[in-house]
Amino acid sequence: VNATTRRDAEGKIVGVVGVAQDVTETTKHDRAVAAMANELRQLVDTANAPIFGIDVHGNVNEWNNKTAEITEFTKEEAFSKPLVSTFIVPSLRQSVHSVLDMALNGHETSNYELEFETKSKEIRYLLVNATTRRDDENNIVGVVGVAQDVTDDRKHSKELRDMQLIKSSQEARVETERNMTAYFAHELRNPLHAIDSALNSMPSGLPPVAQSLIESMQLCAAFMSSIMNNLLDVRKMEEGKMQLVSAPLSLESVVNKVFSMHLPSVRPGVSFCTKIDVKGKDWVLGDSYRMQQVLTNVLTNAIKYTKVGSINLIARWEDKCVVFECADTGPGIPKKEQKQIFERFVQRGGAPGTGLGLAIAKHLVDLTGGSICFESDPGTKPGTSCVIKMPLQKCSPPKKVDKNDELPIMEDVRYLIIDDHKINRSMMSRRLKKKINPNAIITEACNGEEALDIVAKQQFDIIVVDQYMEDAGGVMVGTEAVVEMRKMGIDSIIIGCSGNDIDELFKEAGTDWVWGKPMPPNGKILKQLRQGLATLQLRKGNRATQK
Known part of the structure; x- marks a missing residue:
């Protein structure tokens, strides 16, 4: 209402005139606006997300409850304080200033990460959307930040990164160990290959003292070979590449072979006996080499710790399983050590060895079920x-080997031996001529490049090739030479011959089979060479027919 005085002709006040406006609806509207503003204020204050604001000078003029909770600064403590210099970590102040200046100039920013320093000096990470704040006339009056607390996510991400770094480091360490294992196995197998070839080419009928020395050296070589095989088997286990073959084998023969191999290692005064009770079920399908390896690894442990008393190795059938039992009178295994007895690199009492034998034995037994x-x-x-229990299938004994197959090959077979170590070539040549093929005609090459020059000019029946031949200046590895x-x-x-476990590489390159280092026993070599020479004749016949 506007109240105006009413006067008469003489100017005397005679009353009041009221000119009014009905503002009922306007008041309702203002109250509604005020209520809405209050509701929005409550929403901002109670929102589950940090919301804060600054004026054009960068001072805090908005600070909701969640922001106060996260930063540990109350609204009263934060208001009118410069946001950047008070709450942002020093390393980010300049960049945050730039972001806020851009917002104050109308360029809004989304998903910008701020690092707030709390009252207790902890760091909280907030992902912020910075929005320009304007008045009724569209003038910029400040900036509002709506944020998300990502501190836990950052910590989790850091933990994941740390775990990934640890995992990568562990994987790198394991790979380094694998490569080192392969390297040392190769480097040790080369001289062992030469020693083994020399021992296997010794003439028979030597004096007892000389024969005893040779047998002792063979035992030492076998022990070294066992250690290297264990090292390489660990790599196969890790890569899931260890496999068993299935062929007829004699349980009695396996046990007796293991017994003969280990008898010289038993301490004087310790009784070492075997009992084979297979009741006419001697022949089974299995992996003879791996079965010997299991028994060897278990027996080695028994021999190592038994200083007095006895060691007994028993083989028997129990239902559908072959049971091997190795009993000794050693000190026994403490209960606390029994839980880790099958773990790799576990050794008891500082005893010699790699600590791999029982882990490998368990893995092999597990493969049999x-x-x-x-x-x-x-x-x-x-x-x-x-x-030890192994479910094995009984089988009939194989046909007897023709004794003539065990006699040396008498034909004039032409060999090319490719190896960068002269002593390896020399010892292999000696073994072939002394025990395998007395009339062998042998040519040598020190690397793949030289070998290719030779085969371009001469023909050979058998080619034996090493894999790594850098010591002789060769760039080409054996598999590359085979492909060429x-x-x-x-x-x-073509026979690949290497101290590394690379049979598949050789076969893919085109070899007929692969020998490890040391080479197989003479009997196996004779058998393979006879098969190879027969195959060679078929190839030549097929080549002639095609022409």
């Missing part, structure tokens, strides 16, 4: 019993 366990209670009585030979149309029987 069997079981292996130790029974020992040193607190009650000394001694340990290892029980096959491209040249070389029909020869």
Whole structure:
């Protein structure tokens, strides 16, 4: 209402005139606006997201409850304080200033990460959308930041990164160990290959003292070979590449071979006996080499710790399983050590060895679907019993080997031996001529490049090639040389020979088979060479027919 005085003709006040406006609806509207503003204020204050604002000078003029909770500064403590210099970590102040200046100039920013320093000096990470704040006339009066607390996500991401770094570091360490294992196995196998070839080419009928020395050296070589095989088997286990072959084998033969191999290692005064109770079920399908390896690894452990008393190796059938039991009178295995007895690189009492034998034995037994366990209670009585069960299928004995197959090859077979170590070439040549093929005609090459020059001019029946030949200045590895030979149309029987576990690489390159270092026993070499020479004749016949 506007109230105006009403006067008469003489100017005397005679009343009041009121000119009014009905503002009922306007008041309702203002109240509604005020209520809405209050509701928005409450929403901002109670929002589950940090919301804060600054004026054009960069001072805080908005600070909701969530922001106060995260930063530990109350609204009263934060208001009118410069946001950047008070709450942002020093390293980010300049960049945050730039972002806020851009917002104050109308250029809004989304998903910008701020690092707030709390009252207790902790760092909180906020992902902020900075929005320009304007008045009724569209003038910029400040900036509002709506944020998300990503501190836990950042910590989780950091933990994941740290875990990934640890995992990558562990994987790199494992790969380094694998490569080192392969390297040392190769480097040790080369001289061992020469020693083994020399021992296997010794003439028979030597004096007893000389024969005894040779047997001792063969035992030492076998022990070294066992250590290297264990190292390489660990790599196969890790890569899931260890496989078993299935062929007829004699349980009695396996046990007797293991017994003969380990008898010289038993301490004087310790009784070492075997008992084979297979009741006419001697022949089974299995992997003879791996079975010997399991028994060897278990027996080695028993021999190592048994200083007095006895060691007994028993083989018997139990339902559909072959059971091997190795019982000794050693000190026994403490209960606390039994839990880790099958772990890799575990050694007891500083005893010699790699600590791999039992881990490999368990892995091999597991591959057969069997079981292996130790029974020992040193607190009650000394001694340990290892029980191995393998579910194996009985089979008929194979045909007897023709004794003529064990005689040396008498033909004039032409060999090319490719190896960068002169002593390896020399010892292999000696073994071939002394024990395998007395009339062998042998040519040598020190690397793949030289070998390719030779095969371009001469023909050979058998080619034996090493893999790594850098010591002789060769750049080409053995598998590359084999590929080139096959491209040249070389029909020869090619045998890869390496101290590394690279059989598949050799086979893919085109070799007929692979020998490890040390080489196989003479009997196996004779058998393979006879098969190879027969295959070579077929190849030559097929080549002639095609022409």
